[in-house]
Amino acid sequence: VSDLAPHLGPAAGRVAHEISRTLGGTPPADGIEAIAARAVYALAVQRAEGPDGADEPLPVDGADRDAVVGALTDQLGGTDRGGFAARAAKGVAVRALNSYLSPLSSLAHSFRSGITRGSVPAGGDILRYQARGAGVRAAIRAAVREAVDSGHGPVVLLAHSLGGIACVDLLAEPDPPAGVELLVTVGSQAPFLYELDALTALRRGEPLPAGFPRWINVYDEHDLLGFVGAKVFPGRVTDLRVDTRQPFPRAHTSYFAHHRLYELLAPELP
Incomplete structure (x- = not known):
């Protein structure tokens, strides 16, 4: 505001x-x-x-x-x-x-413009990550190591959109960073990419590794870039739905302005 x-x-x-x-x-x-x-x-x-x-x-x-x-x-x-x-x-x-x-073409043009501006940057970032994501995962790994070494308490990864994909990939690697107790993804495409067999570290049909941390996945039904995970990984993901009352693409960028998100996460975060 x-x-x-x-x-x-x-x-x-x-x-x-x-x-x-x-x-x-x-x-x-x-x-x-x-x-x-x-x-x-x-x-x-x-x-x-x-x-x-x-x-x-x-x-x-x-x-x-x-x-x-x-x-x-x-x-x-x-x-x-x-x-x-x-x-x-x-x-x-x-x-x-x-x-x-006014004429339908004008309305359609405005609608198309909003969808394009909202979805193409996110899609482009995902494609770039798929090609050159090692550096992103290395940066997250280093941040986790620093947090664990600080000894200030449990480590939680909280990631939005593409960040959720990178965190799932990192934690599904054969040598994931130690010390992560909870993963929270918000508006993430990770479950969808898993079904497309497009994740880097986890093939479609493979279960999450036994050591994968507890995973909470937050989504908004109006966010076309946010996917549920419980049906894809039964028993391993808890889906939490919010309603920002925003249309797409605003629904994808409004999670952290939504008070209900913090109410849902407060009992889960150390």
């Missing part, structure tokens, strides 16, 4: 400029304040990510979004139908809704 704060003012300014051109005395529809607030929120997110979109979508959580939208709704007049701000917001929202009814 703090990432959006600098952009809310400019977003509201743009909305104010637009409504001054579109209100024109036309009576607004009732109950449109919340829709207008969502439009301001969406514009602020767009501004925060930059004109060309961020490398990864801004991590936002559905609960935080609702809190911001609720505050904006109050500022726009809430249920007060008589204020100028309320009438202006309704006019802008009606125009925004009309824009979504």
Whole structure:
């Protein structure tokens, strides 16, 4: 939410400029304040990510979004139908809704752009890792050794997306790093790559090594890059589902902005 704060003012300014051109005395529809607030929120997110979109979508959580939208709704007049701000917001929202009814090709173009920006970088990283992943696994191994040598307590590997693939590969090697007591993967493709026989250290059909640590796998059903693991590795993986209430690709980058994730992991982490 703090990432959006600098952009809310400019977003509201743009909305104010637009409504001054579109209100024109036309009576607004009732109950449109919340829709207008969502439009301001969406514009602020767009501004925060930059004109060309961020490398990864801004991590936002559905609960935080609702809190911001609720505050904006109050500022726009809430249920007060008589204020100028309320009438202006309704006019802008009606125009925004009309824009979504424009030709299908425009909507499809926007949808395709979002999917491409969100999924191609992740897919490219995975392909690059598959070709040159030894260095990544070596870095994780060194970090584990340092943590174990520090003697500060149990060692947990917490990894998102590609990081989960690298950790599973490392821990499935014939000589895995000693001392890892728990693996937590978040939005990981490791189970899917196993079924494709594309993991580096574990062939499809082979079980996880006997010494493989306890594995918790967190996923969101709306995250097309996050896969369940319990059905692939029966008895060896515990799947935990969260709902960031974000569409893909935002669902893939919003796990760590989601309060429920920490509630689920708190009892598991030393």
